[in-house]
Amino acid sequence: MSRPGGGYTPRLLAVPAALGLAFLLVPLTALVARVRWETLWRDVTAPDALAALGLSLVTAAIATVVCVLAGIPLALLIARSSARTAGILRALVTVPLVLPPMVGGVALLLLFGRTGWLGEVLGAIGVRLPFTTAAVVLAQVFVALPFLVLAVEGSLRATGTGYEQAAASLGAGRWTVLRRVTLPLAAPGIVAGVVLCFARALGEFGATALFAGNAPGVTQTMPLAVYTAFNGGGVGQGTAVALSLLLLVAAVAVLLLVRGWRPGAAR
Amino acid sequence: MSAAADAAVLEAVVEVRHGAGFALTAALDAAAGETVAVMGPSGAGKSTLLAALAGLVPLHGGHVRLGGTVLSAPGRTVEPARRDTVLLGQDPRLFPHLSVLENVAFPLRARGVRAAAARERARTLLDRVGLVDAAPRRAADLSGGQQQRVALARALAASPRLLLLDEPLTSLDPGTAGEIRMLLAELLRPVTCVVVTHDAVDAVALADRLVVVEAGAVTQTGPVREVFAAPATDFVAGVAGLGRVPGEVRGGVWSAGPLVLPAPHTPDGPAVLVCPPARVTLAAAGAAASVHRVEQTLGGVLLHLDVPGLACELPFDVWAQHPYAPGDRVAVAVDPTAARFLPA
Numbered sequence: 001m002s003r004p005g006g007g008y009t010p011r012l013l014a015v016p017a018a019l020g021l022a023f024l025l026v027p028l029t030a031l032v033a034r035v036r037w038e039t040l041w042r043d044v045t046a047p048d049a050l051a052a053l054g055l056s057l058v059t060a061a062i063a064t065v066v067c068v069l070a071g072i073p074l075a076l077l078i079a080r081s082s083a084r085t086a087g088i089l090r091a092l093v094t095v096p097l098v099l100p101p102m103v104g105g106v107a108l109l110l111l112f113g114r115t116g117w118l119g120e121v122l123g124a125i126g127v128r129l130p131f132t133t134a135a136v137v138l139a140q141v142f143v144a145l146p147f148l149v150l151a152v153e154g155s156l157r158a159t160g161t162g163y164e165q166a167a168a169s170l171g172a173g174r175w176t177v178l179r180r181v182t183l184p185l186a187a188p189g190i191v192a193g194v195v196l197c198f199a200r201a202l203g204e205f206g207a208t209a210l211f212a213g214n215a216p217g218v219t220q221t222m223p224l225a226v227y228t229a230f231n232g233g234g235v236g237q238g239t240a241v242a243l244s245l246l247l248l249v250a251a252v253a254v255l256l257l258v259r260g261w262r263p264g265a266a267r
Numbered sequence: 268m269s270a271a272a273d274a275a276v277l278e279a280v281v282e283v284r285h286g287a288g289f290a291l292t293a294a295l296d297a298a299a300g301e302t303v304a305v306m307g308p309s310g311a312g313k314s315t316l317l318a319a320l321a322g323l324v325p326l327h328g329g330h331v332r333l334g335g336t337v338l339s340a341p342g343r344t345v346e347p348a349r350r351d352t353v354l355l356g357q358d359p360r361l362f363p364h365l366s367v368l369e370n371v372a373f374p375l376r377a378r379g380v381r382a383a384a385a386r387e388r389a390r391t392l393l394d395r396v397g398l399v400d401a402a403p404r405r406a407a408d409l410s411g412g413q414q415q416r417v418a419l420a421r422a423l424a425a426s427p428r429l430l431l432l433d434e435p436l437t438s439l440d441p442g443t444a445g446e447i448r449m450l451l452a453e454l455l456r457p458v459t460c461v462v463v464t465h466d467a468v469d470a471v472a473l474a475d476r477l478v479v480v481e482a483g484a485v486t487q488t489g490p491v492r493e494v495f496a497a498p499a500t501d502f503v504a505g506v507a508g509l510g511r512v513p514g515e516v517r518g519g520v521w522s523a524g525p526l527v528l529p530a531p532h533t534p535d536g537p538a539v540l541v542c543p544p545a546r547v548t549l550a551a552a553g554a555a556a557s558v559h560r561v562e563q564t565l566g567g568v569l570l571h572l573d574v575p576g577l578a579c580e581l582p583f584d585v586w587a588q589h590p591y592a593p594g595d596r597v598a599v600a601v602d603p604t605a606a607r608f609l610p611a
Contacts, residue, residue: 169348185362
């Protein structure tokens, strides 16, 4: 590993490196430059904007809780499987991660839609999921769960089973081992996973648009509100920029949190 | 020292197979408070035996019985947490997210002992291993020897009916290992314990009895010093620090090259002479041999002779007066009362 200013990398590589960095940062600068500060507060507190913000935070929080409840057990299952089984399971979990979210939205619609496998069953008992707030949460869980599972699984696998074996040998039952040894030792991975999962749920657009729609106050989350605003409907363009800034601030906050909990940084 | 007259607390017949290549069949008993050492070459099945006693490996045959309760049988293995058996390995495995005190209190808390009582008991145990001052520290801040002391206190906090130690001193430097060995000898006295080791010093210092496992079977068992004094196999002779000289018996006489010894009760055929190097002496009336190699040891000097396996131990001051060098002609005699013969 080379330290900044040291190492044996060709110096000329600094040019494409700087270009890459600029490409990532300059658009964000352009966004911040277009913020109309005098109307920022009014734009952000407009009823539609507040509704979108509230909906985004609530649905992303619920989606994160669902991801934790299902994702940590799934991560445990993968981490404690044989190398072969774990490889297959990990690949399956990664599919939604590399899939265009739009495709995920179509898939969810085909499963929960009026004529879908589960849609028909749910329809028979009077439950209709597509284009409801619940659909927003389902879309977010679909795209965010892999982030949590992979982060937690990596942490669990790195720790191994030696400490769990020691705890069991000392008389701790399976639930005690989980509560007092496994989960505390995986804490850095869990925190990183939760933060990534929440950020991904907050920014979810494609699957939500297709599966949940864009109804203000019901399914219109912040990314959808930004999109709608730019297309000229509902909230104004100033609001679009203001909401974008809000999402950017949220993303940076998430990033700072993760930095403190990078695997290895916590010890 | 041994409680051998008591009924066995641990009574085990362990049969384990790994695929086609490895099979272990070993019987092992321990009386209450007795410490049994298990020794054997690498891959002989020592660690598998310990893992089977700890409930980490299922049995294909036999049983593990502790105080009359069957803990393992084919198709049935009581979980490690419910066996009253603590396994302490080479790696102390202290929980890195807990303080030293919380580590020692862990087995008590896992049994539902209240926090204050558990902490007080943990403090007492830390005092016994000489580390009460380290109570608030993290395990990672301690040295290897200190970590092994804490792990020992933690194992004792579980008050196990059976304590299993797997090479507990191997990862420590010799000085620290010596200190922990003495501490173990003292703390293990009332505990029923099985200790796997590759060091004869551990067996002598810690154990009442020795069980030797070679190639998946028990080849010798008995009080530690008796086993070392009368090794039944080449491995035990080597561990006991004895010289092994391959030769041949014919008509009650063993010979290897120029060396000839009476072997009255040994059948004809190849046989290995086993003898402490200190009982091989330079004597004018001895067999003619030449010095092959000179090895400096802590105790003095070992002259390896041109008879394969034969070495003669000299005190350093004796060698200093006659500094034998490779190629020198000598005459050697083996004390016949110290000589034993193993079938080759």
